[in-house]
Amino acid sequence: MSRAGFVAVIGAPNAGKSTLVNRLVGSKVSIVTQKVQTTRFPVRGVAIEGDSQIVLVDTPGIFTPRRRLDRAMVRSAWAGSDDADAVVHLVDVHSELAVEDGTGKAADRRSADDVQLIIEGLKAAGKQVILALNKIDGVKRERLLAAAKSLFDTGVYSEAFMISAAQGDGVLDLKAKLASLMPEGEWLYPEDQAADMPVRLLAAEITREKVYLRVHEELPYSANVETTAFEERPDGSARIEQTIFVERESQRPIVLGKGGQTVKWIGEASRTELCDILDRKVHLFLTVKVRETWADERSTYEGLGLDFDA
Ligand SMILES: Nc1nc2c(ncn2[C@@H]2O[C@H](COP(=O)(O)OP(=O)(O)OP(=O)(O)O)[C@@H](O)[C@H]2O)c(=O)[nH]1
Ligand SMILES: [Mg+2]
Numbered sequence: 001m002s003r004a005g006f007v008a009v010i011g012a013p014n015a016g017k018s019t020l021v022n023r024l025v026g027s028k029v030s031i032v033t034q035k036v037q038t039t040r041f042p043v044r045g046v047a048i049e050g051d052s053q054i055v056l057v058d059t060p061g062i063f064t065p066r067r068r069l070d071r072a073m074v075r076s077a078w079a080g081s082d083d084a085d086a087v088v089h090l091v092d093v094h095s096e097l098a099v100e101d102g103t104g105k106a107a108d109r110r111s112a113d114d115v116q117l118i119i120e121g122l123k124a125a126g127k128q129v130i131l132a133l134n135k136i137d138g139v140k141r142e143r144l145l146a147a148a149k150s151l152f153d154t155g156v157y158s159e160a161f162m163i164s165a166a167q168g169d170g171v172l173d174l175k176a177k178l179a180s181l182m183p184e185g186e187w188l189y190p191e192d193q194a195a196d197m198p199v200r201l202l203a204a205e206i207t208r209e210k211v212y213l214r215v216h217e218e219l220p221y222s223a224n225v226e227t228t229a230f231e232e233r234p235d236g237s238a239r240i241e242q243t244i245f246v247e248r249e250s251q252r253p254i255v256l257g258k259g260g261q262t263v264k265w266i267g268e269a270s271r272t273e274l275c276d277i278l279d280r281k282v283h284l285f286l287t288v289k290v291r292e293t294w295a296d297e298r299s300t301y302e303g304l305g306l307d308f309d310a
Contacts, residue, residue, distance in 0.1 A: 001051070001184045002051045002052070002053070002184070002185065002186060002187055003051055003052040003053070003179070003182035003183060003184050003185065004052065004053040004054075004055070004182055004183070004185050004186060004187045004188045005053075005054070005055065005084075005085035005086070005181070005182035005183050005185070006055045006056075006057055006083060006084040006085050006086075007054055007055070007056050007057065007084055007085065007086045007087070007088060007178050007181075008042075008057045008059055008080040008081040008083070008084035008086075008087045008088070009021055009056060009057065009058055009059060009087075009088045009090055010059050010062060010077055010078075010080070010081050010087060010088070010089055010090070010118065010129075011061065011062065011089055011090035011091060011092075011115075011118070011134075012061050012062060012063060012091070012092065012095075012110075012111045012114035012115055012117075012118065013036035013037050013038075013060075013061025013062075013063055013110075013111070013114065014034075014035075014036045014038075014061065014092065014107070014111065015061065015090045015091060015092045015111070015134055016090060016092065016134040016135060016165040016166065017039065017058050017059065017061070017090050018030040018031060018032045018038065018039050018043070018058050019032050019165040019166055020088075020090060020132070020134065020163070020165035020171070021043070021045045021056045021058040022045070023165050023166075023168060023171050024045070024047045024054070024056055024171065024174075024175055024178075025045035025046060025047045025056060025194050025195075026047070026194070027194050027195075028277075029043060029044070029045035029058070029194060029195040029197070030043040030045065030058040030205075031205050031206065031208065031209035032209070033209055033212040033213055033216065034213075034216065035212045035216040036061060036063075036107070036110075037060065037061055037063075037070075037073070038209070038212060039058055039059065039060045039061070039073075040060055040069070040073055040304055040306070041060065041073070041076055041304040041305050041306050042057050042058065042059050042060075042076055042077070042079075042080045042305075043057070043058040043197065044056065044057055044058075044195070044196040044197070045058065045194060045195060045196075046188075046189045046193055046194050046195070046196070047175065048191070049175050049176060049178070049179035050179060052178075052179035052180075052182045053182070053187040053188060053189065054175070054178050054179060054182060055188055055189070057080045057083075057084060059076065059077035059080040059081070060073035060074065060076060060077045061073075061074075061077070061114070062074050062077050062078070062114060062117065062118050062121070063110070063114045063117070064113075064114075064117065067295060068295060068296055068308075068310075069295045069300075069306075071310045072301055072306040072307050072308065072310040073306065074310075075306075075307055075310035076305075076306055076307070076310075078121065081127075081129075082125075085181060085182060085183055086129075086130065086178060086181040086182075087127065087129040087130065088129065088130045088131075088132050088174070088178070089118060089122070089129050089130065089131055089132065089156075089157070090132045090134050090165075091115055091131065091132070091133050091134060091151065092111055092134055092135050093133045093134060093135055093136060093139055093144060093147050093162075094108070094135045094139070095107070095108035095111035095112055096111075096112055096115065096133075096147050096151075097139065097143055097147055099111075099112040100147075115151075119151075119154050119156055122156040123154070123155075123156055127156065128156060128157065128158045129156065129157060129158065130157065130158060130159055130160075130161065130174075130177070130178075131148070131151055131152065131157040131159070131160040131161070132160070132161045132162075132163050132174060133147060133148055133151075133160065133161070133162045133163070134163055134164065134165050135164060135165075135166070136162045136163060136164050136169060136170070137164040137166065137167050137169070144162055148160045148162065159177075161173060161174045161177070199230065199278070200227035200230050201227070201303070201304075202277070203227050203230065203240055203242065203270075203274055204225040204226055204227045204242060205225075206270050206273050206274055206277070207225045207242055207244070207266065207267075207270040207284075207286070208223065208224070208225040209270075210265075210266045210269040210270045210273075211223050211225065211244060211255065211266055213269075214262060214265060214266055214269075215254055215255060215262065218251075218254045219246070219251055219254060219255070222246060222247040222248075222251070222295065223244060223245065223246050223247075223251075223255070224244075224245045224294050224295070224300065225242055225243070225244050225245070226242060226243050226245065226303065227240060227241070227242050228241045228242060228243055229241035233283075235281075236280055236281070237280055237281035237282065237283060238274075238278060238280055238281070238282050238283070239282075239283045239285075240274070240282060240283065240284050240285070241284075241285045241287075242284070242285070242286050242287070243286075243287045243288075243289050244263070244266075244286060244287070244288045244289070245289055245290070245291045245294045246288065246289075246290055246291075247290070247291070247292050247294065247295070248290065248292070249290050251290070252288055252289075252290055255288045256288055263286055263288060266286065267284050267285075267286045270284060270286075271283075271284040
């Protein structure tokens with residue numbers, strides 16, 4: 001009998017959720033950067049293990065929201081976990097241990113606080129989920145066990161795994177467990193389908209990833225990418241037009257770079273990856289615009305499938 005179901009991967013921003021989903025699926029379905037709050041809306045990826053089809057739902061990080069977009073992202077992450085057959089709470093063990101040692105930076109402390117916020121949320125919901133300690137690479141085993149124990153003692157976890165999403169350690173064990181938790185039933189996607197995102201949105205995500213990779217220091221948080229035109233050309237190539245929106249006039253020159261060099265790099269990196277993913281020649285045209293209110297416009301949320309009024 002075949003099995004199929006949904007697994008939500010939740011966690012603090014930057015825990016490695018998207019990295020894990022990509023690893024489980026075996027191809028890139030969700031963008032990854034070193035910046036917190038990279039994933040903005042639930043992203044599905046499909047993994048297969050024996051007779052089981054596991055639809056992974058990569059979710060935005062859960063944190064204390066301040067702005068409208070934060071609220072919508074966090075709401076969508078919790079909603080993703082409500083609808084799932086199993087939930088994995090991914091925790092960045094580096095940050096947990098750094099905070100314990102007193103060597104943690106502000107980002108580590110924020111991460112540890114967000115982990116507590118999630119544990120409180122799980123308690124309130126009366127939920128038990130799977131704990132996965134991530135980024136075990138370079139951490140001593142005794143320390144991992146101690147970190148796992150203190151989290152496990154909160155009572156919100158049914159079991160614990162130790163993994164490195166980036167390097168793959170422990171991921172197959174986790175995958176086997178998830179497969180066994182899927183309810184019996186017909187597969188939800190064709191066997192050869194790994195991702196489920198409209199192509200215009202996918203193209204925008206790839207470019208947003210390159211923006212973050214290139215200018216994450218200078219651009220705190222606030223860029224959006226929209227695909228404004230996607231045209232299949234008679235020669236089989238695709239012509240894509242996109243706009244990168246920033247919130248401040250001062251951010252435009254950052255994204256453009258000297259003589260347009262930065263945006264050129266972003267366009268070239270995105271185009272190369274899009275050629276690969278779409279398996280065709282791609283012509284990509286980028287424009288950088290200032291739109292102070294993009295994060296407060298209903299259309300932005302509709303485009304991402306997020307709740308404007310969350
Ligand atoms: N050392 C180490 N780094 C990792 C591991 N997994 C992920 N990372 C890194 O952690 C950073 C964040 O990874 P993401 O997968 O984007 O994290 P996320 O949880 O999806 O982040 P948000 O979408 O912002 O919530 C990236 O720089 C990854 O390369 C791991 O197992 N070990
Ligand atoms: Mg992510």
